[in-house]
Amino acid sequence: MNYLIPLEHYGKLEVRREIAEYCKNRWVALHCEKTGENGMQIMIRYRRGRPLVINSESEIMELIKSYENYRPRAFYATAHIYSRLNNREDLLDRNNIVYSSPVWDIDSKDGDWRKVIRKAQEIVSLLESFGVFKSVFIKWSGRGTH
Structure with a gap:
């Protein structure tokens, strides 16, 4: 690097x-x-x-x-x-x-970042259904999101 x-x-x-x-x-x-x-x-x-x-x-x-x-x-x-x-x-x-x-680590085994984004969106949607939305953020790191 x-x-x-x-x-x-x-x-x-x-x-x-x-x-x-x-x-x-x-x-x-x-x-x-x-x-x-x-x-x-x-x-x-x-x-x-x-x-x-x-x-x-x-x-x-x-x-x-x-x-x-x-x-x-x-x-x-x-x-x-x-x-x-x-x-x-x-x-x-x-x-x-x-x-x-709480933190979720979503990595891609096959390199398809679109799958990672879809999974992150699913988690965010689930959290929103429980009223959690103001303190949610997603960060990209290397092979996936957290």
Whole structure:
């Protein structure tokens, strides 16, 4: 992957704002291109022993610059929203979870993205039939949607 593409993308203010808004009170991971000794791409989940968090859009470029040697390429955030994220123990405390977002992962085995979209639409329709519609969003990632 051309490392300049993620840098250009995260350089956009609207992208950083959306990421920061979604990541608020969530445990964050920074997915990097560089691989570890095991051959797997590095995921940075902690900073100075504390869970990685993003509280503002300005922190996104700061994180990218701090870990530029690892070539950051994507941000991930938990489905859980926490009351506090000060230490590792906060992640283990179920009473610290304020909300959880249900997530469906729809991948395509044969590469037909149209099937993925149809399945996502079915799930959205079902949720809408139960009155859930304001907090539903679909994101595309690689082979499918979440």
